[in-house]
Amino acid sequence: MDALDAKNQEDVWQILTIDPCSSVNTMTKKSLEHSLFLGRRITVLQATSLEQAKQLLQERSDIAVVLLDIMADTQSESLFFIHFIRTVLKNYRTRIILRTGYPDTLPDIKLIESYEIDGYLPKESMPVVQIKITIMTAIRAYAQIITTERALQGLAGSIAHEMRNVLAQVKFSLDSIGQELQVASTQTLKADPLHTVYKHIGQAHTSIKRGLQITSITLNQCNNKAIDADSFEYLDAGKTTKKAVDEFCFDTESERDKVKLQIQETFTFKVNETVYLFILFNLIKNALYYFKLHPQATLTITVDRNSIRIKDTGPGIAPEMLSRLFGVFTSSGKAEGTGLGLAYCKRAMQAFGGDITCDSVLNQYTEFTLSFPVIAQAQLQAHELKIMHRAKQVFNGKHILIVDDEPLIRKSVRHMLDGLGAHFEEAENGHFAIDKLKTALYDLIIMDLNMPSLDGYAAAEMIRLGIVPSQKHIPIVAYTSESAYITQVKTEKIGMNGYVCKPATPLELIKVLQMALEPGKKYTEAKPTLNPPPTALAGKTVVVADDCEQNRKIIQTYLGLWGAIALEAEHGMAVLEILQEEKIVDAILMDMEMPGMSGVQTTQVIRAQNHQQHIPIIALTANFSEQHRHQALLAGMNAFISKPVESAELHAQLLGVLKEKRVKTSLQNLQLQASPLTASPAAKQNVFHLRPAFATPENTDEKTQREARLHTENTATAKEMTLLNTERLEQMKKINAALLMETLPVYVNEMGQHLIQLEGHMHSQDFEAMHNTLHKLLGQAGECGAYALHQFLCRKGIYPTVANKHQWPTEDNWLNTAKDLYAQTVIALRKSYLAAHR
Numbered sequence: 001m002d003a004l005d006a007k008n009q010e011d012v013w014q015i016l017t018i019d020p021c022s023s024v025n026t027m028t029k030k031s032l033e034h035s036l037f038l039g040r041r042i043t044v045l046q047a048t049s050l051e052q053a054k055q056l057l058q059e060r061s062d063i064a065v066v067l068l069d070i071m072a073d074t075q076s077e078s079l080f081f082i083h084f085i086r087t088v089l090k091n092y093r094t095r096i097i098l099r100t101g102y103p104d105t106l107p108d109i110k111l112i113e114s115y116e117i118d119g120y121l122p123k124e125s126m127p128v129v130q131i132k133i134t135i136m137t138a139i140r141a142y143a144q145i146i147t148t149e150r151a152l153q154g155l156a157g158s159i160a161h162e163m164r165n166v167l168a169q170v171k172f173s174l175d176s177i178g179q180e181l182q183v184a185s186t187q188t189l190k191a192d193p194l195h196t197v198y199k200h201i202g203q204a205h206t207s208i209k210r211g212l213q214i215t216s217i218t219l220n221q222c223n224n225k226a227i228d229a230d231s232f233e234y235l236d237a238g239k240t241t242k243k244a245v246d247e248f249c250f251d252t253e254s255e256r257d258k259v260k261l262q263i264q265e266t267f268t269f270k271v272n273e274t275v276y277l278f279i280l281f282n283l284i285k286n287a288l289y290y291f292k293l294h295p296q297a298t299l300t301i302t303v304d305r306n307s308i309r310i311k312d313t314g315p316g317i318a319p320e321m322l323s324r325l326f327g328v329f330t331s332s333g334k335a336e337g338t339g340l341g342l343a344y345c346k347r348a349m350q351a352f353g354g355d356i357t358c359d360s361v362l363n364q365y366t367e368f369t370l371s372f373p374v375i376a377q378a379q380l381q382a383h384e385l386k387i388m389h390r391a392k393q394v395f396n397g398k399h400i401l402i403v404d405d406e407p408l409i410r411k412s413v414r415h416m417l418d419g420l421g422a423h424f425e426e427a428e429n430g431h432f433a434i435d436k437l438k439t440a441l442y443d444l445i446i447m448d449l450n451m452p453s454l455d456g457y458a459a460a461e462m463i464r465l466g467i468v469p470s471q472k473h474i475p476i477v478a479y480t481s482e483s484a485y486i487t488q489v490k491t492e493k494i495g496m497n498g499y500v501c502k503p504a505t506p507l508e509l510i511k512v513l514q515m516a517l518e519p520g521k522k523y524t525e526a527k528p529t530l531n532p533p534p535t536a537l538a539g540k541t542v543v544v545a546d547d548c549e550q551n552r553k554i555i556q557t558y559l560g561l562w563g564a565i566a567l568e569a570e571h572g573m574a575v576l577e578i579l580q581e582e583k584i585v586d587a588i589l590m591d592m593e594m595p596g597m598s599g600v601q602t603t604q605v606i607r608a609q610n611h612q613q614h615i616p617i618i619a620l621t622a623n624f625s626e627q628h629r630h631q632a633l634l635a636g637m638n639a640f641i642s643k644p645v646e647s648a649e650l651h652a653q654l655l656g657v658l659k660e661k662r663v664k665t666s667l668q669n670l671q672l673q674a675s676p677l678t679a680s681p682a683a684k685q686n687v688f689h690l691r692p693a694f695a696t697p698e699n700t701d702e703k704t705q706r707e708a709r710l711h712t713e714n715t716a717t718a719k720e721m722t723l724l725n726t727e728r729l730e731q732m733k734k735i736n737a738a739l740l741m742e743t744l745p746v747y748v749n750e751m752g753q754h755l756i757q758l759e760g761h762m763h764s765q766d767f768e769a770m771h772n773t774l775h776k777l778l779g780q781a782g783e784c785g786a787y788a789l790h791q792f793l794c795r796k797g798i799y800p801t802v803a804n805k806h807q808w809p810t811e812d813n814w815l816n817t818a819k820d821l822y823a824q825t826v827i828a829l830r831k832s833y834l835a836a837h838r
Contacts, residue, residue: 013042015042015135026046050072069100093145265304298312309370311368356369388510442471444475447476456480500513545588555589567583589618592619619639724828729833
C-alpha cells in the first residue's frame with residue numbers, strides 16, 4: 001500500500017462483506033456506502049469467496065468490520081476463516097459480525113466468545129436501520145481498540161524514553177566499576193578506587209530503584225490511576241531538588257556543567273518524592289535535548305518561596321504551542337517525544353495542590369514554574385507533634401549508644417532526640433563502643449563511620465561477627481558525612497540497618513532510627529531464614545497437588561520443617577477425593593498443568609462446592625505468564641509461586657493466604673447464614689479449548705550447515721553458563737541430604753527420558769504431547785538445580801512460544817542444545833552430588 005492510499009484510508013471506515021451471493025454484497029454496499037459515522041464515511045469492500053477475503057485482509061490491515069456469511073463455502077470453512085483472522089493474521093482489532101439465513105447453523109456460544117464475534121444479523125426481515133446500528137456499534141468498538149493501541153504505543157515509547165535515562169546511569173556506573181577493577185587486577189586496590197567502586201555501585205542501585213518507581217508511575221498513568229495522596233510526605237524543597245540534579249544521568253561532565261542549582265530560599269512542600277523527581281527529570285531532559293543544536297545554552301533551577309523555576313536559554317517555544325503544551329500527545333519538536341511527560345507533570349502538580357506553567361520567548365528562553373501551596377506553620381507543627389508522639393512510644397525507655405569522635409556531634413544528636421524518653425551513652429570510637437557493649441545492654445547504636453583507631457565500618461562488622469554475642473543483632477544506624485551512594489552500599493554490606501546523612505533534621509534522624517527499632521526491623525541475615533519458626537504453620541493441613549512425585553516430596557519436606565501436615569495428590573481428581581473425605585484442609589498447593597483434570601479445572605470445581613469453596617489455593621507453575629495468571633485468577637486461585645519452589649517464598653505465601661482467610665471468615669459465616677452460596681460464574685463455565693495445530697515443527701532436513709554452526713555456538717555458550725544452581729542444591733542438602741540423594745537420580749533419569757520423548761513428538765508432529773513433555777522437563781530442571789538447562793528452556797523462542805502462543809519452538813537447533821546441556825549437567829551432578837551413586 002503506498003503513502004497516498006494509506007492517507008486516504010485514514011478518512012474512511014472500511015467494511016468487508018463476504019457472501020457467495022453477489023447480490024447480498026451489492027445490497028449491503030448500497031445500504032452502507034457513503035454513510036458518515038464519527039466524522040468518517042463508510043466504504044464497503046466485497047468478496048464472494050473466503051480466498052478472496054483472505055487476500056483483502058492480508059493486503060489491508062485497517063478493515064474495521066467483517067460481515068461474514070456463516071455458510072460461505074461451508075460452515076467449517078467459515079470457522080477456519082475466523083481462526084485465520086484471529087490466530088494466523090493475529091488480527092484482534094477487526095470486528096466480526098456473522099450473517100446467515102439459517103439461524104440453526106450458528107456456532108456454539110463459546111466459540112463466539114473465544115473469537116470475539118461482535119454480532120449476528122439474519123439476512124431476512126432485517127431493517128436497514130438495525131443493520132446500521134449493529135455495524136456502527138462494531139465500528140465504535142474498533143475505534144476504541146485503535147485509540148487504546150495508540151495510547152499504549154505512546155506509553156511504551158514514554159517508558160523506554162524515561163528508562164533510557166536511568167539505565168544509562170546503570171551502564172555508566174557498571175562500566176566505571178569495570179575500569180576500577182581492571183586497575184585492581186594488576187595491583188592492590190587502594191582506598192580511593194575502592195570508594196569509587198562503592199560509589200558507582202550505589203549509583204547503580206539508586207538508578208535501578210528509581211527506574212522501577214518511574215516505570216510504576218508511567219503504568220499507573222496508563223491505567224488512569226490517581227496519584228496516591230497517602231504517599232505524600234513533608235520534604236525540604238532545596239534538598240529534594242538537589243537530589244534530583246545529583247541523580248540525573250548527564251551524558252557528559254560538560255553537560256552537567258551547563259546545569260546550575262540556586263537555592264535562594266528553601267521551603268517545605270508535601271509531595272511524593274519519586275513523582276517530584278520524575279517531574280524534574282522530565283524538564284531537565286527536555287531542555288538538554290535542544291542543547292545539542294544550541295551549545296551555548298544553559299539551564300538554571302531556582303528554589304525560592306514556594307516555587308521552583310527551571311529556565312533554559314535554548315530555542316524557546318512557538319506561541320501557538322504554549323496553549324496546548326500540557327495536552328496529552330503534545331510534543332514540541334522532538335522526533336521521539338510522546339507528549340505524555342508534560343501532561344503527567346501537569347496532573348502531578350495539581351495533585352500536589354499546585355500547578356506548572358510555562359513562559360517562553362522564541363530564540364531566547366523557556367521557563368517552567370512549579371508553584372506549590374503554602375503550608376501553614378500550624379500544619380507543620382501538627383505534623384511534627386504527630387511524628388514525635390509516635391516516636392515517643394518507640395523510643396521510651398530505650399538505651400541508645402551514640403558513637404562519634406566529635407563531642408559536639410554527640411551532643412547535637414542527644415539534643416535532637418531529647419524528649420523521647422530514651423537513655424543515652426556515648427563513645428568516641430569503635431573500640432570504646434565495643435567495650436561499652438560488653439558491660440551493658442543497648443537497644444540501638446548511632447554510629448559515625450569515619451573515626452580514628454577503629455572506624456564505624458570495622459566496629460559494625462565486628463559486632464555482626466559476634467564479638468559481643470548478646471549484641472550481635474542490635475540495630476545499627478550510620479550517621480555520616482560520606483556520599484549517600486557509598487554509604488548505602490557499604491552499610492548494607494556490613495549489615496547495618498540504615499543510614500542518615502549529616503547534617504540531618506530531627507525528623508529525618510528520628511524517621512530512620514524509628515524504622516530500625518520497630519519490631520521485625522532488626523538486623524537479620526541478608527537471605528531469608530531457611531527454617532522459619534514452626535509455630536506459624538504448625539498443625540496446618542496442606543494438600544500438595546503435583547503430578548511429579550519428586551516435587552511433592554520436596555514441598556512435603558519444607559512443610560514438615562514448619563510443623564505442617566502434607567496430603568499428597570498427583571492429579572486433580574485426587575484433590576477432590578481428599579476434600580470429599582471431609583478432611584479439614586487449610587490450604588492447597590496446586591500445579592496448574594496436571595494430566596487429566598488440570599489445576600485450573602480443579603479449582604473451578606472446588607469453588608463451586610459450597611462447603612469447600614473458601615479454601616486458599618496457591619498456583620504452582622513453571623509458566624508465569626500473564627495469560628496463566630489471568631486463567632488462575634478467573635478460576636479463583638489466591639496466589640502464585642513459580643517453579644522451582646523456594647522455601648522462603650512458599651512459607652511467605654502460605655502465611656499470607658492463611659491470614660487473609662482468617663480475616664474473611666467472620667464475614668463469610670454471616671453470608672452463609674443469610675443465604676446459601678451459589679457457584680461463581682467462573683466455576684459454572686465449562687472449560688473450552690480450541691487449538692488447531694496450524695504450526696509445523698522445525699524442518700530437520702533444511703539448513704543443515706546453518707544448524708551445525710548454531711549448534712557449535714550454542715554449545716560454546718552453554719559451557720560459559722553456570723550449569724548448576726548450587727545455592728538451591730546446598731539448601732536442599734542442608735534440609736534433607738537423604739532426600740536429595742534419593743530424588744536427584746530420579747530427576748536425571750526422567751529428564752533423559754523426556755528428551756528422548758521430545759524427539760519422537762517432534763518427528764510425529766504431536767504438538768500437545770510435545771507441550772506436555774516440555775513442561776515436565778522445564779519443571780524438573782528447575783527443581784533439581786539444572787540451572788543452565790532451565791534457563792535455556794525459558795528462552796523466548798522455546799517454552800514461552802509453546803505455552804503462550806501454542807506454536808512450535810522457534811529457537812534454531814534447540815533440542816540438540818538441550819541434550820548437550822543435559823549431558824553436561826549430569827556430569828556436574830555426578831561430580832559434586834552423586835559420587836556415591838555411580
